[in-house]
Each structure stands twice: as C-alpha cells, then as structure tokens.
C-alpha cells in the first residue's frame with residue numbers, strides 16, 4: 001500500500017493560459033493505492049458526493065489504466081471539485097506517483113506528467129498539463145508540448161473559493177477563438193514579466209505579470225462578484241489578481257504582510273455580492289509526496 005499527498009494547484013496565472021501553474025502549500029488530496037486485480041475507487045471528503053467512483057469517469061481510473069496498474073484507490077478529497085484549484089488534477093497526480101511506486105514502474109516525475117494528464121482528459125475533454133505538472137513536480141511550472149520547466153519560487157498567495165460551481169468543460173467553451181496582435185504583444189510581455197518575478201521571488205513582478213486581456217475577461221462573467229473581489233484585493237495590497245484555473249476560485253499574489261488583509265477583503269467582497277466563500281492563505285509549495 002502507498003499513500004500520497006498531492007497539492008491543490010492554480011493554473012494559467014492570467015497570462016499563461018494552459019501553460020503556467022503553481023503548486024499551493026494547501027489544501028491537498030490524500031490518495032491511498034493498494035494492488036488489486038481490477039481498479040476500484042472509493043471517494044470521501046470535500047465534495048465527494050459529486051465525484052464518480054466509476055473508474056471510467058474518475059481521473060484516477062485513467063491513470064491506473066495508462067500505467068497498467070490495477071488498484072483499489074481511496075481518495076480523501078481536501079480540494080472541492082470544480083473549484084479552479086486543480087481538484088481533479090490533484091487526485092490524478094497522487095495516483096500517478098502512488099501507482100508508479102506501488103508497481104515499481106520507474107517513471108521520473110516529469111514522465112508522470114502526461115500520464116496524469118490522461119485523467120484530466122476524462123473530465124475536461126482535453127489532456128492539458130498545467131495543473132498536473134505542478135501537482136507532481138511542485139513550484140512554478142511551465143508546461144509545453146516539449147515538456148515541463150520548473151522554478152522553485154517563494155511567493156505568498158491568497159486563494160478565495162466562492163460557493164459557486166464552474167466546470168472546466170463549461171469555462172473552456174467561453175475561451176475566444178482568436179485575439180489581436182496587440183493582445184498577443186501584451187500577453188508575451190506579461191508572461192515574461194511573471195516568469196522573471198518567479199526567478200527573483202518578487203511578488204510585485206509576479207502580480208504585474210498576472211494581467212490578461214484575452215481569456216480572463218470572458219470567464220469573469222461566469223463568476224458573480226469577480227470584478228468587486230479583484231478590486232478589493234488590489235485595495236488591500238495584492239500585486240496581482242486573476243481567476244485560478246477555470247474558476248470560480250480567485251487567486252491573488254501579494255507581499256507576506258498583506259496576506260491577511262487581502263484574504264479578508266476578498267471574502268467580504270464575495271459576501272457583499274451575495275456569495276459565501278472560503279479563503280486559503282497559501283504560498284507556492286511542494287509537489288506530490290509519498291507519506
């Protein structure tokens with residue numbers, strides 16, 4: 001039996017749609033895998049009533065199949081599904097690391113990323129790596145068709161999760177088909193600024209690089225109160241604010257001393273918009289860990 005803790009993640013970070021991701025120090029899923037003749041799944045914890053135990057519909061089922069590693073897989077959800085905090089990816093990442101160990105498959109962490117992404121294809125229709133890469137490898141990751149580059153950055157973050165459900169599948173439907181060259185120029189500048197900020201552990205640069213005029217405005221319409229929450233976070237000292245993954249969670253970068261104020265401001269702004277929410281004071285953290 002192998003037990004693995006895999007972290008929540010925040011993908012995109014505004015300017016890095018389908019490419020950038022960070023591991024969060026909290027919350028996390030815990031997954032236990034035990035060898036079996038066929039794969040069975042048991043789910044408990046946050047939002048477990050909304051997560052299928054059928055191996056064809058759960059992200060971990062696709063991972064077990066890809067690794068040819070049948071197992072009884074127990075998932076203790078610390079990350080609510082359809083949150084924008086990489087809930088489905090955390091389970092897939094934990095299963096990939098756990099089954100690789102259980103069956104002694106010998107894959108490196110980087111090689112496990114596309115295997116875990118098979119799980120993401122089950123729920124969102126496409127195998128994007130931007131959540132599973134940081135969930136497996138930790139830190140700030142740049143996932144492209146060529147593989148994953150990683151920076152071990154130390155940036156304080158605040159994630160605010162409202163009690164609304166936005167599925168990744170629905171949020172991908174509102175992504176525009178194209179954009180202007182001026183938006184492209186802005187996006188390249190912001191993505192480069194953010195990456196430099198990660199190398200320098202600089203929340204100002206990271207925050208400035210989170211701005212995005214292409215995907216985020218289209219998705220903001222799916223999150224009641226988003227504009228107010230964003231403005232409130234900036235007023236309280238955030239250096240950058242955007243939608244986390246496909247939403248509805250909103251993620252802010254800030255200096256450590258502003259974290260508490262930013263969290264309170266985001267919570268209050270969601271409440272004023274009539275939506276209950278919870279806040280995670282977090283930071284960029286480690287990838288999946290075998291316990």
Ligand SMILES: Nc1ncnc2c1ncn2[C@@H]1O[C@H](COP(=O)(O)OP(=O)(O)OP(=O)(O)O)[C@@H](O)[C@H]1O
Nearest residue numbers: 058059082083084085086087088091123168245246
């Ligand atoms: N192990 C799992 N954990 C969580 N959700 C799962 C799992 N397996 C299947 N699902 C399904 O995946 C969907 C949630 O995935 P989705 O990608 O929409 O949310 P998310 O992972 O929180 O968000 P994001 O990828 O934007 O960070 C739900 O329909 C849920 O039932």
Ligand SMILES: N[C@@H](CCO)C(=O)O
Nearest residue numbers: 011018130168245246
């Ligand atoms: N890059 C993905 C992350 C969510 O799974 C998206 O924004 O659709």
